[in-house]
Amino acid sequence: MGARLAGPTNEAFELLRTTYTPPEGRRGTLAISSMISLAGNWLSQRLGHFQMAHPQLAVRLESSDSIVDFMHDDIDVAIRTGDGDWPSLTSDFVMPYTFAPLLSPRLMESIDLRHPEDLLKLPILDPQDPNWACWMADAGVAFDPVAQKAWPALGAQVNEARVALAGRGWRC
Structure with a gap:
């Protein structure tokens, strides 16, 4: 599963890096809002590597299942599930999200x-x-x-x- 997600994951992080990297010599902040489960189980494990590769870009992760209001919230990008049809927003497919029953x-x-x-x-x-x-x-x-x-x-x-x-x- 990890190998299958590596390509889309790297593409998504590359898009974030090129979009939010500040001009040379300045340090910028990329504020990401992610669903709690995705942030805790997947994204947070990958942000350290991304941060080390791009030290000029500080990353701030906010974990919330609430919908982001980009006009009022200090967030640059949000990661959510859905069909990507959100009026006045640009969406990019990151990876498939499969739901399955979980029990002990x-x-x-x-x-x-x-x-x-x-x-x-x-x-x-x-x-x-x-x-x-x-x-x-x-x-x-x-x-x-x-x-x-x-x-x-x-x-x-x-x-x-x-x-x-x-x-x-x-x-x-």
Whole structure:
């Protein structure tokens, strides 16, 4: 997977470097807003190398799932999922983003898991997340997020993934 993403990742960082590198002798700042899960699980691991290769460009990462208002927020670039059709903005495809159920082996052993709808026997972390409806529809499963048991709001997919891996539920 890493080798497949290397090309698009390098192209994306090259685009950022050429767009935001200040004139010779001046130091500039590139402010990036990224979804919390992407920032914690992927982007932050790569920014150190980017920063070392471009010391004239300081990088500031803000992790938030909120939509950026470029007119009011001090952000240069935002990384989000979507179809790229955002009025008055320019978008570039960075990489595919695949959603899949995540649960601990212990929780998986607690049910007879043969079909996607069998997952509905387990507690779903944040059933209101729109990714659930997409994944369930793709799997051919009728899914009503309102009918699911209420769970605490954990604020980010990375937190929900940790709960899932601890065997307390599953998430997409």
